[in-house]
Amino acid sequence: MGRLGKFWDSSVGKKIVMGATGVILVGFLIIHMAGNLQLFLGAERFNAYSKLLKHDIIELTWIVRLTLLVSVVLHAVAAYQLTMRNKAARPEPYAKRVPQVSTYASQTMRYGGVYLLLFIVYHIGHFTTGTFHPAFSESGTFGNVLIGFSTWPIALFYLGAMGFLSLHLYHGIWAAFRTLGLARPSGDPLKRQIALVLAIVVAGGFSLVPLAVKLGLVH
Amino acid sequence: MSAGGLNLTLHVWRQSGPNKAGKIVDYPATNISPEMSFLEMLDTVNEGLITSGQDPIAFDHDCREGICGSCGVMINGAAHGPMKQTTACQLHMRTFKNGDEIWIEPWRAGAFPVIKDLVVDRGAFDRIIQAGGFISAPTGSPQDANSLPISKLDADDAMDAAACIGCGACVAACPNASASLFTAAKITHLGRLPQGQPERYRRALAMVTQMDIEGFGGCTLFGECQEACPKGISIDTIVQMNRDYIVAAASEREEKVEMGAG
Numbered sequence: 221m222g223r224l225g226k227f228w229d230s231s232v233g234k235k236i237v238m239g240a241t242g243v244i245l246v247g248f249l250i251i252h253m254a255g256n257l258q259l260f261l262g263a264e265r266f267n268a269y270s271k272l273l274k275h276d277i278i279e280l281t282w283i284v285r286l287t288l289l290v291s292v293v294l295h296a297v298a299a300y301q302l303t304m305r306n307k308a309a310r311p312e313p314y315a316k317r318v319p320q321v322s323t324y325a326s327q328t329m330r331y332g333g334v335y336l337l338l339f340i341v342y343h344i345g346h347f348t349t350g351t352f353h354p355a356f357s358e359s360g361t362f363g364n365v366l367i368g369f370s371t372w373p374i375a376l377f378y379l380g381a382m383g384f385l386s387l388h389l390y391h392g393i394w395a396a397f398r399t400l401g402l403a404r405p406s407g408d409p410l411k412r413q414i415a416l417v418l419a420i421v422v423a424g425g426f427s428l429v430p431l432a433v434k435l436g437l438v439h
Numbered sequence: 440m441s442a443g444g445l446n447l448t449l450h451v452w453r454q455s456g457p458n459k460a461g462k463i464v465d466y467p468a469t470n471i472s473p474e475m476s477f478l479e480m481l482d483t484v485n486e487g488l489i490t491s492g493q494d495p496i497a498f499d500h501d502c503r504e505g506i507c508g509s510c511g512v513m514i515n516g517a518a519h520g521p522m523k524q525t526t527a528c529q530l531h532m533r534t535f536k537n538g539d540e541i542w543i544e545p546w547r548a549g550a551f552p553v554i555k556d557l558v559v560d561r562g563a564f565d566r567i568i569q570a571g572g573f574i575s576a577p578t579g580s581p582q583d584a585n586s587l588p589i590s591k592l593d594a595d596d597a598m599d600a601a602a603c604i605g606c607g608a609c610v611a612a613c614p615n616a617s618a619s620l621f622t623a624a625k626i627t628h629l630g631r632l633p634q635g636q637p638e639r640y641r642r643a644l645a646m647v648t649q650m651d652i653e654g655f656g657g658c659t660l661f662g663e664c665q666e667a668c669p670k671g672i673s674i675d676t677i678v679q680m681n682r683d684y685i686v687a688a689a690s691e692r693e694e695k696v697e698m699g700a701g
């Protein structure tokens with residue numbers, strides 16, 4: 221087996237891949253969230269931003285898209301494989317095991333991950349390709365968003381995804397720095413303020429858009 | 440025994456041998472002195488079992504002073520029981536109240552097969568050590584003291600990691616039955632000291648590989664291992680392990696078959 225194969229085969233190697241791809245995805249999410257907030261600057265500004273991404277710098281957009289696709293696939297495959305190994309590592313369960321310090325966020329990484337994966341597929345079909353959109357317009361991204369969130373179930377599905385995202389980030393950002401060997405030694409390694417702030421800012425920032433549409437704050 | 444004795448109900452995992460089916464069996468533990476250690480409480484119950492012609496509950500123990508790492512059982516769902524940084528042998532019955540029910544189970548991991556009742560085979564840890572948890576020390580006359588400079592910070596971290604007694608509580612408490620804290624403690628202990636440098640990266644690769652071969656799970660950073668560790672080993676050691684593993688994987692190369700001096 222080659223060096224890369226050995227790395228990927230090891231549980232530590234797979235986890236490092238998850239951490240690295242996670243960091244790439246978090247970086248994207250911060251930029252994506254900030255971009256979305258231009259919705260509050262009006263239809264003209266928002267559609268111009270959309271045109272920038274889909275025409276003016278489309279080559280760059282494609283590089284980003286491919287990087288994200290590879291990241292999501294590696295992240296999800298590693299998560300799946302590690303989960304299977306982790307389950308196999310304890311064939312006989314305890315009659316009683318009481319988690320002492322595990323956070324709700326760490327315990328919901330797997331469910332949240334699956335929800336996010338479904339969300340990513342739906343979201344691309346909704347606002348990028350228009351496959352799942354009732355009245356998709358290639359040049360009218362602002363309108364696509366207003367119509368896209370006009371039904372409550374869809375707005376709630378998005379908000380649910382952001383709920384899981386905040387949990388995923390609260391554990392994931394903190395964990396990634398440890399997995400990648402970057403965290404400094406700490407008197408209380410379970411503390412995670414940076415992850416808390418980023419989780420709230422990213423998931424909260426995204427949530428503002430469906431919330432504002434539902435509350436009638438953008439027209 | 441006089442007033443103050445505890446009357447408890449134990450729910451204990453009984454299994455007659457390796458690969459045998461086991462089950463939880465209930466036993467009363469009566470008139471238990473709060474001054475007893477947890478293992479002395481089990482001794483007392485066992486005396487009763489032996490007197491009535493039953494098979495005593497098998498459990499591992501040796502030093503009974505919290506330094507050998509032999510003892511260790513799940514007590515009410517927590518590795519080594521409810522008291523922080525305390526082995527089962529150092530846990531005292533005053534921690535419990537009269538009338539308490541106590542669940543007692545062996546460490547559960549595929550890599551730690553049950554030998555009998557509460558006794559598990561922790562040979563997997565020995566094999567992780569054999570893979571790289573050592574230094575190749577030069578023998579001969581002793582060096583001068585202080586001839587190897589080491590920073591206070593590194594010495595402190597190494598000594599904290601060296602406190603690991605290999606009891607297996609980290610594996611037992613981990614939802615993934617991962618041996619990451621144990622392996623990371625050894626990697627940090629040796630990798631922070633000057634004597635550990637020549638084999639540092641070879642060690643990280645070999646020990647992590649062995650940990651996987653033994654069938655332990657991976658680290659999800661739940662933090663349960665650190666909480667369960669009777670020696671308070673920090674998950675910061677796992678950061679060190681991963682850092683060494685990354686450098687090791689990036690710089691790994693074949694050993695030369697023929698060398699200049701060879």
Ligand code: HEM
Pocket residue numbers: 235238239240241242243245246249292295296299300302303329330332333334336337340388389391392393395396397399400658659660
């Ligand atoms: C594609 C769907 C996703 C799935 C199935 C998924 C699943 C998971 C799982 C199961 C874990 C814990 C791994 C373990 O057991 O140790 C995890 C960790 C993580 N996730 Fe995701 N996730 C997904 C999407 C995302 C997204 C969109 C982001 C970016 C915001 C992200 C960022 C992270 C980070 C940073 C970690 C921590 C890695 C580490 O512990 O070092 N994930 N993910």
Ligand code: FES
Pocket residue numbers: 499500501502503504505506507508509510511526527528529
């Ligand atoms: S018997 Fe030695 S540590 Fe408990």
